[in-house]
Amino acid sequence: MKDVVIACVGKPSAGKSSFLNAVTDATAKVGNYPFTTIKPNYGVAYFPIDCPCKRFGKEKLCSPRYGRCIDGKRFVPIQVMDVAGLVPGASEGQGLGNQFLDDLRHANALIHVVDVSGTTDANGKETIGYDPIGDIEWLxxxxxxxxxxxxxxxxxxxxxxxxxxxxxxxxxxxxxxxxxxxxxxxxxxxxxxxxxxxxxxxxxxxxxxxxxxxFLDERFPTIIALNKIDLPDSDKNIAKIMRKYDQNRVVLTSALAETFLRKLSKQKFIKYDEGTDIVETKEDLPDSDLKPLDEKLQNRIEKVQDLVLYRYGSTGVQDVILKAVEVLGLIPAFPVKSLTTFSNPNGKGVFRDCVMIWSGTTVLEFAEIVHPEIAKNYVGAETIGNRKIAEDDIITLENNIICFKTSQGTSGDA
Ligand SMILES: Nc1nc2c(ncn2[C@@H]2O[C@H](COP(=O)(O)OP(=O)(O)O)[C@@H](O)[C@H]2O)c(=O)[nH]1
Ligand SMILES: [Mg+2]
Known part of the structure; x- marks a missing residue:
């Protein structure tokens, strides 16, 4: 299967690069990912799903090949691309139009980053009181x-x-x-x-x-990220946009706040639970290895809490990725060698492999994705409770832990 790619688009200075940095910062901490070529304007984001390890009491043994699993919350890698170069008039030959379209070809879904604060005009130049509602239609x-x-x-x-x-x-x-x-x-x-x-x-x-x-609706499902919610004028613009657009497709974000929090977390000033409003300091966790904060830093954190976290529940950045995965209709599937130990088709690691597949994928198609050899030598497949599933059964969240039987036994490599 071709790797899934989500593309950040929007006018200059809306916050595309900041958004990409904010969501992909975790890479170093998380480690590896399955993508072979990461181009310069690509990054890897990790979105949380419920890992089946928890249901089966295997949290301690769960060992993802890619990403990580913390107490049943599994972070799955996905590629995010920063598509610069779209400016007003691009279709008449302004800016980097063709390059932009070429990049778009690789995208499965779009994140339209909108500067909701009204501090940048249609061309991304600094201003005040600009009405961002036009930007949404414009793109x-x-x-x-x-x-x-x-x-x-x-x-x-x-x-x-x-x-x-x-x-x-x-x-x-x-x-x-x-x-x-x-x-x-x-x-x-x-x-x-x-x-x-x-x-x-x-x-x-x-x-x-x-x-x-x-065609646009079908080919480029889009999530709108109303960014810079930490700035003063954002409120009234948000209210206006929310009245007009499908709330399921709009997310409020502060890429700046997310970058700030992740940086402090990495520097061990705070414990930050990404995607939530939970920030803990040395004061909250005196026995932890967190560093104490000086007054200036303390104030900045409180400001982010007041302006973003407590008001909106989170920086929104992770929600955007989750929503994009949701509109794409991707579901996780787990090929295992044993339905009791849950090791992978190679006999290694519990729930080692998690593959995001398109909804509508059949059992046999999944076999092909896991390994062409498994599809070639396919004899049958079973899910939890050793329940047999047919090769043309559609994979759902009910039967997504699958053990393939092949003429070679149950082995194969993912
Ligand atoms: N206040 C605030 N500023 C932001 C936010 N996201 C980005 N910015 C700022 O907006 C400017 C443009 O951001 P950038 O990511 O370069 O935009 P791009 O041209 O779309 O890639 C930079 O000065 C960022 O620091 C945000 O959430 N809040
Ligand atoms: Mg940029």
């Missing part, structure tokens, strides 16, 4: 104009080819959308979503626009 319409423009300028050719080759609409549109990383399934869903049933030779501009709209 989508910029990508939309781009894709529409590319279709529109060669539309008659596209239709001629479509007719001459007697292709289906999905085939023809897949050819056009493949440059943005779309496969057949994605284009089929796009067409279903759009409700467009007319023959392509009678599509007008409005029809093409409608299809592009559905």
């Amino acid at each position: 989508r319409s910029e990508i939309h104009s781009w894709i529409f423009g590319n279709l529109n300028k060669k539309w008659s050719q596209i239709v001629r080819r479509h007719t001459a080759t007697r292709s289906t609409v999905v085939e023809t549109m897949q050819l056009q959308f493949s440059g943005y990383g779309a496969n057949m399934t994605c284009v089929q869903k796009t067409m279903d979503r759009s409700g467009v049933k007319d023959n392509m030779d009678i599509w007008d501009k409005a029809t093409i626009k409608k299809v592009v709209d559905s």
